[in-house]
Amino acid sequence: MAVDRLKSTWEKLGKADPLWAVLTDPERRHGGWQVDEFLATAAQPVARVRELLDDAGLSLGDRTLDFGCGAGRLANALAEHVKEVVGVDIAQSMIDEANRINQFPDRVEFVAYDGHRLPFEDESFDSVVSLISIQHSPPAVQLACLVELQRVVRDGGVLVCQIPFRPSRPENLPQTAMRARIELVEVPSPVGVGQAAPVRARVTNAGDRVWPAGRLIRLGNHWLRDGEPVRWNDGRADLPHDLAPGASVELELPVVGPDEPGEYELELDVVQEAVAWWAEAGSETVRTGVTVVSGTVVEVPALSPQQELVVDPRPAPRGRDDGGMEMFGMDSNLVRLLFTHCGSEIVNIVPDDMAGAEWESFTYIVRRGS
Structure with a gap:
């Protein structure tokens, strides 16, 4: 049921205003994003991913999965750094928009999936990148997502996943x-x-x-x-x-x-x-x-x-305002234990601001083990 609700939500958002649903700048609602401008916003987070991997002595490899790709913002930026990118999303409406604005149709492919099992063979990617995506999935779905991402990355490959931990404690009212x-x-x-x-x-x-x-x-x-x-x-x-x-x-x-x-x-x-x-x-x-x-x-x-959804209006940096999207944190110890249990290595856990100022959030750098 949680997956069905999640899919229904993002199908509607993808049909109504797909670019804004990915980057919810309040001034860009109702078609306010220009495609080139929207895609350009991915350069900085992808550069940060490259920096974190370089510091760890790791790389994206040749084939990367953009999980929760939405309208393909990160996938297009990742194509500047790898030979092949596959973006996957739970909403067909988002995939349709991603295909429409795809800047690298020869090297970037977009695929919809059912929210349960990814439609890829085991160990079929060198790396996975997922930013501002897993945070919108309910807890049980989050766990299933991470297990699936672990499955489709090759032994020795890398996973870069951003997940909020918990709301930052606001100033108490008397x-x-x-x-x-x-x-x-x-x-x-x-x-x-x-x-x-x-x-x-x-x-x-x-x-x-x-x-x-x-x-x-x-x-x-x-x-x-x-x-x-x-x-x-x-x-x-x-x-x-x-x-x-x-x-x-x-x-x-x-x-x-x-x-x-x-x-x-x-x-x-x-x-x-x-x-x-x-x-x-x-x-x-x-x-x-x-x-x-x-x-x-x-x-x-x-x-x-x-x-239509639980609202999280936190005053996030760089104009993010996820009004309308549910947010779910995940304990960092649970993330660590899950990947360790699967035989992988947590190489680094880096604080980030991607979930907004009202959330503690981390980017996990994981080397996939056997």
């Missing part, structure tokens, strides 16, 4: 600021098992100071059954702007029906990520009953484009 009044505007019921649906709510700052946007302050939800939580973390909706005491904003929160049919309570609360759910500081939550049924409920309204 508890007197952690006060919210939440009013339900629209709640769909019933909701299908695993079905995404929008909840609309009005949130008022009932605290004593401004809630600053970009501080990971979000409306979130829990699912409860018989008073016990069955899913604590689900949807998120971010503040569109700073919110002064007494001011209100209407938000659309994307929630996903629990895995089993039945009667549930949907609870809404405000959270400052990596700090606290505000109920812990004395803020009031709001609850409502929701019926969850087997199958898809056709009449559940569609999510609006602005809130």
Whole structure:
């Protein structure tokens, strides 16, 4: 189900605004990227990859896989350094755009895959590069991706993978600021098992100071059954702007029906990520009953484009703003253990800023073992 959601998300993004979905500069939305300008942005990260490999005495070799290639930005830049590049992505719409703007059709190929097993033989690449891609996959999908990347790289080849670790802890608001009044505007019921649906709510700052946007302050939800939580973390909706005491904003929160049919309570609360759910500081939550049924409920309204996914509006460097894309960190010790378990060597773990200023992120340089 996680793979299906991921594929559906990126298919839609690839059809709507593929270049912006890869590089979400807010000023370039709705077709604002020029192709040449978009492709030119890959020169610096690819140069950094080359530098890290040179420092480790490694190379990309002759055949490189660009994993999570999107519209082919990195693949085109990598073609300046290797004989053959294959870009692979879960979304056919992204592959279609990558083929359309391919600058090296004789040496760069783009392939869509099903999100499970890569359509390549074992040890068929000298290297793999994956930047700002794995961070958008749910945890179980991340693990599967890394195992597959290990599989398709030859013995002695290299993997260069950027993955965020965890959100940087934001500056804590005082508890007197952690006060919210939440009013339900629209709640769909019933909701299908695993079905995404929008909840609309009005949130008022009932605290004593401004809630600053970009501080990971979000409306979130829990699912409860018989008073016990069955899913604590689900949807998120971010503040569109700073919110002064007494001011209100209407938000659309994307929630996903629990895995089993039945009667549930949907609870809404405000959270400052990596700090606290505000109920812990004395803020009031709001609850409502929701019926969850087997199958898809056709009449559940569609999510609006602005809130179709969990939003992460962190103020990232160089204009990155991944509004609309889910972000998932992965513990660096887990990455290390996974590759070590597979017989590979972690050559270097380098801090980077690719996931934005609100995330700790690392680029892993891995020499593939047998």
